[in-house]
Structures are given as C-alpha cells and as structure tokens.
Amino acid sequence: MINKLQNQVALVTGASSGIGAGVAVALGAAGAKVVVNYARSSKGADAVVSEIQANGGEAIAVQADVSQEEQVLRLFEQMYAAYGTIDILVNNAGLQKDAAFVEMTLADWNKVIEVNLTGQFLCAREAAKEFLRRGVVPEKSCSAGKIICMSSVHEVIPWAKHANYAASKGGVMLLMQTMAQELAPAKIRVNNIGPGAIKTPINTDAWATPEAEAELLELIPYNRVGLPVDIGKAAVWLASDDSEYVTGTTLFVDGGMTLYPGFATGG
Ligand code: NAD
Known part of the structure; x- marks a missing residue:
C-alpha cells in the first residue's frame, strides 16, 4: 500500500480522534498529503499531524465545524492555500445524542442531523466543485476525485433510542448513492464505509468493561471489536485506483454485524 496515494491531497473531517485519526494516519502512510480537520481543540489533531510526519508524510491541522457553511468554505480555502487542490474527501465527523424516542x-435531533448529514453534504459539495473544475490528472489517479462517507451499520440496522443517529446515517446512504449517480460521468467516485463497532471515544461504554465487551461480541460474528486501523485500511483501498470501478456502494467493515447474528444458530 506504500505510496498508492502519492501527490494526492486528502481531507479527513473530525480527524482528531477515533476512526478519523486512524484514517488520516493510514492515508498519510499511503503517500497522501493530509488535512486533519478538528472541531474545537487542536490537541488531538496536532498529535495526528505529528504521527503522519513521523512516518515521513505531510499533514496540517485545520479547525472547522463541518455543520457551518462559512466554516466549511474557510476550511477548503485553507486547504487550497496549503496544498492547491483536493483529491480525496473522507466525510468522517459525526456525533451521537441518544435518547428514548419520545x-x-x-x-x-437537529444537532445530529446538522453534523452527521448536513456536514457531509457541505464538504462533499465543495470537494465535488473542485473535482469538476480540475478533472482527471492521470499521473495521480484514474478518477477525478474520491469521496468516502463514514456511515454506519445503522444506515440499514434500526437502533432504538438513537432515532436521530440512525436517520442521519440512512440519509448519508442515499446522499452517497445520489452523488455517485450524478457525478460518475465526471469520473468522480463516491462510496460509504459502514463501520460496525469500532473502539473509539464515541462508544466507550460499549466496550470499556469485560462484561460490556462480552455483550457487544454477541452482535459480532467475527468475535472481536473493530479498531480504527481496520477502517483506515478500507479507506486507503476506496481512495486508491485499486477500487477504480467501485462507486455508489457501502463497504461494511463490521466483522459481520450486518449478518443478522441472532439467526446464527439456525434455530
Ligand atoms: P469520535 O467521537 O472519536 O470521532 C468523531 C469526531 O468528529 C471527533 O473527533 C469530533 O470532534 C468530530 N466532530 C464532531 N462534531 C464535529 C463538527 N461539527 N465538525 C467537525 N468535527 C466534528 O468517534 P468515531 O467513532 O471515531 O466516529 C467517527 C465516525 O464514525 C462518525 O461519523 C461515527 O458516526 C462513525 N461510526 C463510528 C462507529 C464506532 O463504532 N466507533 C461505528 C459506526 C460509525
């Protein structure tokens, strides 16, 4: 995977922790120049930038709340000032605000939709404008640009007490498919990654104790909780020409969580 993304510029939103940090490090190791977006505190983003640089890569940290249009526009301006263009967008920023439905x-409700769905729309729209303006650069990639949206197994699995989150991820699925359909003639590829349970700050309660982890593993046929590095590898593949003919699809990286594990005994 070394240097598969050489001379390409990648923006990863919400990259100061968890999956975004893992994806940013993986893209940097594959040769991309990485813009590490963070929402508020630069501490985590600076650590990710340092890790990419320690691996011999290039990266900068840029603050922006992806749900705010003017901040997204400023983020893209800062990226263009540093690196001139964008080749890969990873729409990763997301959050949960859980409650019983009533x-x-x-x-x-609004907060989760604004960050998880509207934030992905705003960043993808700006990236697509640049991909259309610039077109394919054959020395870099067969595609004019790649958009990877971080969805979830909850784009297809309903989730009690998480109506806002599940609705946002279901929305991301059709946003991704619609963008893929509309932008494919311009050689722009758009795909989702659908993580299962990945050990990050968003879901610490689900794996922090042995009892919680054992309960979680009942939902995972592969019998281990995922790690950000599992998502990083999938993102590098979707961003590279190895997946050139792949667009409009969700790659579930979930240890089989979407395989209806409750039916595994055949009873
Ligand atoms: P995380 O909390 O570590 O990462 C989310 C990141 O998004 C944080 O760095 C946060 O600061 C950032 N963020 C939040 N609001 C933002 C905003 N308005 N603007 C910019 N950045 C913002 O959790 P994670 O698990 O790494 O989540 C990353 C993505 O993966 C999310 O979209 C999440 O829904 C998705 N996901 C995670 C899991 C899992 O099991 N961890 C499973 C499925 C999907």
Whole structure:
C-alpha cells in the first residue's frame, strides 16, 4: 500500500480522534498529503499531524465545524492555500445524542442531523466543485476525485433510542448513492464505509468493561471489536485506483454485524 496515494491531497473531517485519526494516519502512510480537520481543540489533531510526519508524510491541522457553511468554505480555502487542490474527501465527523424516542429534544435531533448529514453534504459539495473544475490528472489517479462517507451499520440496522443517529446515517446512504449517480460521468467516485463497532471515544461504554465487551461480541460474528486501523485500511483501498470501478456502494467493515447474528444458530 506504500505510496498508492502519492501527490494526492486528502481531507479527513473530525480527524482528531477515533476512526478519523486512524484514517488520516493510514492515508498519510499511503503517500497522501493530509488535512486533519478538528472541531474545537487542536490537541488531538496536532498529535495526528505529528504521527503522519513521523512516518515521513505531510499533514496540517485545520479547525472547522463541518455543520457551518462559512466554516466549511474557510476550511477548503485553507486547504487550497496549503496544498492547491483536493483529491480525496473522507466525510468522517459525526456525533451521537441518544435518547428514548419520545424524550428526544428537537435540539438534539437537529444537532445530529446538522453534523452527521448536513456536514457531509457541505464538504462533499465543495470537494465535488473542485473535482469538476480540475478533472482527471492521470499521473495521480484514474478518477477525478474520491469521496468516502463514514456511515454506519445503522444506515440499514434500526437502533432504538438513537432515532436521530440512525436517520442521519440512512440519509448519508442515499446522499452517497445520489452523488455517485450524478457525478460518475465526471469520473468522480463516491462510496460509504459502514463501520460496525469500532473502539473509539464515541462508544466507550460499549466496550470499556469485560462484561460490556462480552455483550457487544454477541452482535459480532467475527468475535472481536473493530479498531480504527481496520477502517483506515478500507479507506486507503476506496481512495486508491485499486477500487477504480467501485462507486455508489457501502463497504461494511463490521466483522459481520450486518449478518443478522441472532439467526446464527439456525434455530
Ligand atoms: P469520535 O467521537 O472519536 O470521532 C468523531 C469526531 O468528529 C471527533 O473527533 C469530533 O470532534 C468530530 N466532530 C464532531 N462534531 C464535529 C463538527 N461539527 N465538525 C467537525 N468535527 C466534528 O468517534 P468515531 O467513532 O471515531 O466516529 C467517527 C465516525 O464514525 C462518525 O461519523 C461515527 O458516526 C462513525 N461510526 C463510528 C462507529 C464506532 O463504532 N466507533 C461505528 C459506526 C460509525
């Protein structure tokens, strides 16, 4: 996988922790120049930039709240000032605000939709504009640009007490498919990664104790909880020409969580 993404510029949103950090490091190791976006504190993003540089790569940290249009525009301007263009967007930023359905506030509904769905729309729109303007650069890639949206197994699995989150990820699925359909003639590829349970700060409660992890493993036929590095490898593949003919699809990286594990005994 060394240097598969040489001379390409990658933006990873929400990359100061968890899956985004793992993806940023993996793209950097594959040769991409990486823009490490973070929402508020630069500490985590600076650590990710240092790790990419320690591996011999190039990276910068840029602050922006992806749900705010003017901040997204500024993020892209700062990226173009540093690296001139974009080749790979990883729409990763996301959050949860969980509540029983009848107790969910409008504020928590709106917040999750704004970050998880509108944030992906805003960043993808700006990336697509640049891909269309620039077109294919054959020395870099067969495609004019690649968009990878971080979805979830919950784009297809309903999730009680997470109506806002599941709705946002279901929305990301059709946003991705629609962008893929519309942009394919311009050689722009758009795909989702659908992580299962990955050990990150978003879901610490689900794996932090042996009891919680044992319960979680009942949902994972492969019998281990995923790690950000598992998602990083999938992102490098989807960003590279190895997946040139792949667009409009969700790659579930979930240890089989979408395989209806409750039916595994055949009973
Ligand atoms: P995480 O909390 O470590 O990462 C989310 C990142 O998004 C954080 O760095 C956070 O600061 C950032 N963020 C939040 N709001 C933002 C905003 N408005 N603007 C910019 N950045 C913002 O959790 P994670 O598990 O690494 O989540 C990353 C993505 O993966 C999310 O989209 C999440 O829904 C998805 N996902 C995670 C899992 C899992 O098991 N961990 C499973 C399926 C999908």
